[in-house]
Amino acid sequence: MLEIVSLTKTFGKLRAVDNFSMEVEKGEVKALIGPNGAGKTTVVNLVTGVLSPDGGRIRLDNHCLLKLPPHKRIKTGISRTYQIPRPYPNLTVLENVLVSSYFGAGLKGEEAISNAIESLKFVGIYNLAEKRAKELNSEQQKLLDFARALSVKPKYIMIDEIGAGLGISEQEEIASKIRELGRKGYGVIYIGHLMKMVKAVSDTVVVMNEGKKLFEGTYEEAVNNEEVIKIYLGERYAKS
Ligand SMILES: Nc1ncnc2c1ncn2[C@@H]1O[C@H](COP(=O)(O)OP(=O)(O)OP(=O)(O)O)[C@@H](O)[C@H]1O
Ligand SMILES: [Mg+2]
Numbered sequence: 001m002l003e004i005v006s007l008t009k010t011f012g013k014l015r016a017v018d019n020f021s022m023e024v025e026k027g028e029v030k031a032l033i034g035p036n037g038a039g040k041t042t043v044v045n046l047v048t049g050v051l052s053p054d055g056g057r058i059r060l061d062n063h064c065l066l067k068l069p070p071h072k073r074i075k076t077g078i079s080r081t082y083q084i085p086r087p088y089p090n091l092t093v094l095e096n097v098l099v100s101s102y103f104g105a106g107l108k109g110e111e112a113i114s115n116a117i118e119s120l121k122f123v124g125i126y127n128l129a130e131k132r133a134k135e136l137n138s139e140q141q142k143l144l145d146f147a148r149a150l151s152v153k154p155k156y157i158m159i160d161e162i163g164a165g166l167g168i169s170e171q172e173e174i175a176s177k178i179r180e181l182g183r184k185g186y187g188v189i190y191i192g193h194l195m196k197m198v199k200a201v202s203d204t205v206v207v208m209n210e211g212k213k214l215f216e217g218t219y220e221e222a223v224n225n226e227e228v229i230k231i232y233l234g235e236r237y238a239k240s
Contacts, residue, residue, distance in 0.1 A: 018211030104152025
C-alpha cells in the first residue's frame with residue numbers, strides 16, 4: 001500500500017498541502033481531484049522526493065519513503081507522469097523510454113529493450129519509436145511520458161493531468177489504459193480535471209481543496225456531495 005499520512009508542505013505562508021492523508025492499494029485506481037492550486041501536484045512532488053515535507057509520513061509497502069532520495073524511491077516501486085512532459089528532446093522515443101528502463105527499472109541489455117518496447121506498445125506509440133521526442137505533438141509527448149513512467153516498472157503510479165488537451169477518443173483510450181493498469185495490479189493515483197475520465201477510471205475519488213482532504217468516496221457520492229459541488233464541480237454536476 002502507498003500511504004500518505006498527515007502530509008504538510010508550506011511555501012512561505014501558503015500551506016500548499018495541509019495535514020493531507022490518502023492511501024492507495026495495489027490494484028486500485030484512485031482519482032485525486034480539486035480546484036487549481038489545491039495541492040495535488042505538490043503531493044506528487046512530495047511522494048517522489050522532488051520536495052521535502054514540513055510534516056507527515058509517506059510509506060510504500062512498509063518502506064519509509066521520506067528517508068530516501070528520489071532515485072531510491074523509484075526503486076521501491078513508485079513512478080509519476082508530469083503535468084507538462086519533459087522528454088529528452090534530441091533522443092528518440094525508444095531512447096527516452098530506455099533511459100527509464102536502464103536507470104529506473106535497473107534492467108540491462110535485451111531485457112531493458114524489451115521492457116521499453118512493451119511500455120511503448122502498451123501506451124500505443126511503438127510506431128513512433130524512431131522519431132525524436134521533439135518531433136512529437138503534445139498528445140504523443142504525453143503518451144511518451146506515460147510510457148517512461150511505466151518503464152521504470154513501478155508498483156504504484158501517479159498520473160498527473162494526462163487527459164488535458166486531448167480529444168474525446170484519445171481520452172477514452174487513455175482511460176481504458178489506466179483501468180487496465182488497475183486490473184494488472186498497479187496502484188494508481190489519477191489526477192485530472194476531466195470528470196468523464198475521473199468517472200471512467202476511478203474506484204474511489206479523493207477531493208482536495210486548499211491543501212486539505214475535503215472528501216473521499218465513490219464517483220457517484222462525490223458528484224452528489226454538496227461541498228464538492230460548491231467548491232469544485234459547480235451546479236452543472238448537481239443532480240436533482
Ligand atoms: N515550488 C513552489 N513554490 C511556491 N509555491 C508553490 C510551489 N509549488 C506549488 N506552489 C503553490 O502551491 C499551491 C498548490 O499547487 P499545486 O501545483 O500542487 O496545485 P494543483 O492542485 O496541482 O493545481 P492544478 O490543478 O492547477 O495543477 C499553489 O498555490 C501553487 O502556486
Ligand atoms: Mg497540478
